[in-house]
Amino acid sequence: MPNKWTAADIPDQHGRTAVVTGANSGIGFVAARELTRAGARVVLAVRNAQKGAEAASTIQTAVPSAEIEVGSLDLSSLASVRGFAEWVAREHEGLDLLINNAGVMAASPRQKTADGFELQFGTNHLGHFALTGLLLDRMAGRDDARVVTVSSGAHRMGRIKFDDLQSERSYGRWRAYGQSKLSNLLFAFELDRRLRAAGSTVRSLAAHPGYAATNLQFAAAPRLDRMVMAVGNRLMAQSAEMGALPLLYAATYPGLEGGTYVGPDSFFEQRGHPKPVGTSPAARGEEAARRLWAMSEELTGLQFRITSDTSA
Numbered sequence: 001m002p003n004k005w006t007a008a009d010i011p012d013q014h015g016r017t018a019v020v021t022g023a024n025s026g027i028g029f030v031a032a033r034e035l036t037r038a039g040a041r042v043v044l045a046v047r048n049a050q051k052g053a054e055a056a057s058t059i060q061t062a063v064p065s066a067e068i069e070v071g072s073l074d075l076s077s078l079a080s081v082r083g084f085a086e087w088v089a090r091e092h093e094g095l096d097l098l099i100n101n102a103g104v105m106a107a108s109p110r111q112k113t114a115d116g117f118e119l120q121f122g123t124n125h126l127g128h129f130a131l132t133g134l135l136l137d138r139m140a141g142r143d144d145a146r147v148v149t150v151s152s153g154a155h156r157m158g159r160i161k162f163d164d165l166q167s168e169r170s171y172g173r174w175r176a177y178g179q180s181k182l183s184n185l186l187f188a189f190e191l192d193r194r195l196r197a198a199g200s201t202v203r204s205l206a207a208h209p210g211y212a213a214t215n216l217q218f219a220a221a222p223r224l225d226r227m228v229m230a231v232g233n234r235l236m237a238q239s240a241e242m243g244a245l246p247l248l249y250a251a252t253y254p255g256l257e258g259g260t261y262v263g264p265d266s267f268f269e270q271r272g273h274p275k276p277v278g279t280s281p282a283a284r285g286e287e288a289a290r291r292l293w294a295m296s297e298e299l300t301g302l303q304f305r306i307t308s309d310t311s312a
């Protein structure tokens, strides 16, 4: 393993197709740009067409050879997730990388998605759960296909409130974020177990960026939180360029096992270069993962079809 892995170490990605959610901003934008630089054809999956077009144009300027497309995806609407997955299926014969990156943090007051889910659980977890279920068939049988789900150090403060998943009885903006990020990990590891059990060659991994200065800190949080985080961003955060490295490592490092979680290597995983890292014990809980999976299928109305690649 190289000592300090950077985007320059991404193996050749020519011939590979990637979908990156939330690719117009922050670490998703950097990940999309670096994947195109390595030769991948990248779909920027974004909810705002204008922001998507601007991001595509910036990438095209930085990487003139970039093969890039913009697709419309609002993870807070299951209809939009279905529409996007159908579009990908029509436009692309297969998919090699799915990077479940988009996210919203600390929304206040409590908000709901188009389908009535609490915004953070609905967007960060259920939207990506449904998206993955709908795109998995496109990944079957591809060489080194990977799903990378982006979590956070905040998963450590997360609890899955099985009796109040939508925080209807009691809402805390950070508790809801923690629950959504713990859900991301439970999902990623349960998907890995199910893929292995089915004999699939698709791998499911997870990553977190540490603390990176992006729009996340300003998109949905209340004013006081934003002010505190603005100071934190200046004093403690690393760049989005560095924050994207764990995603890119999880997506491309040769031979990485399914179920691996990648984060930064320094200062309590807040900054640095990527390496495999640990999780809270709760994130590896298999019973909770199965229960969350069943409830997520029920809520999204989507049954995963996980098969061995040969019979997919």
Ligand SMILES: NC(=O)c1ccc[n+]([C@@H]2O[C@H](COP(=O)([O-])OP(=O)(O)OC[C@H]3O[C@@H](n4cnc5c(N)ncnc54)[C@H](OP(=O)(O)O)[C@@H]3O)[C@@H](O)[C@H]2O)c1
Binding pocket: 021, 022, 023, 024, 025, 026, 027, 028, 045, 046, 047, 048, 051, 073, 074, 075, 076, 077, 101, 102, 103, 104, 105, 123, 150, 151, 152, 153, 154, 208, 209, 210, 211, 212, 213, 214, 215, 216, 217, 219, 243
């Ligand atoms: N930055 C950090 O320190 C940090 C730490 C731990 C984990 N993370 C995780 O890293 C991921 C990326 O965050 P970031 O820091 O790069 O933040 P960011 O700059 O705010 O990017 C978030 C992206 O998600 C998109 N998004 C939000 N809601 C969406 C929806 N309903 N449908 C589709 N896209 C949606 C945003 O689109 P718009 O531009 O249209 O809003 C944006 O493109 C998140 O999952 C976050 O939880 C970040």
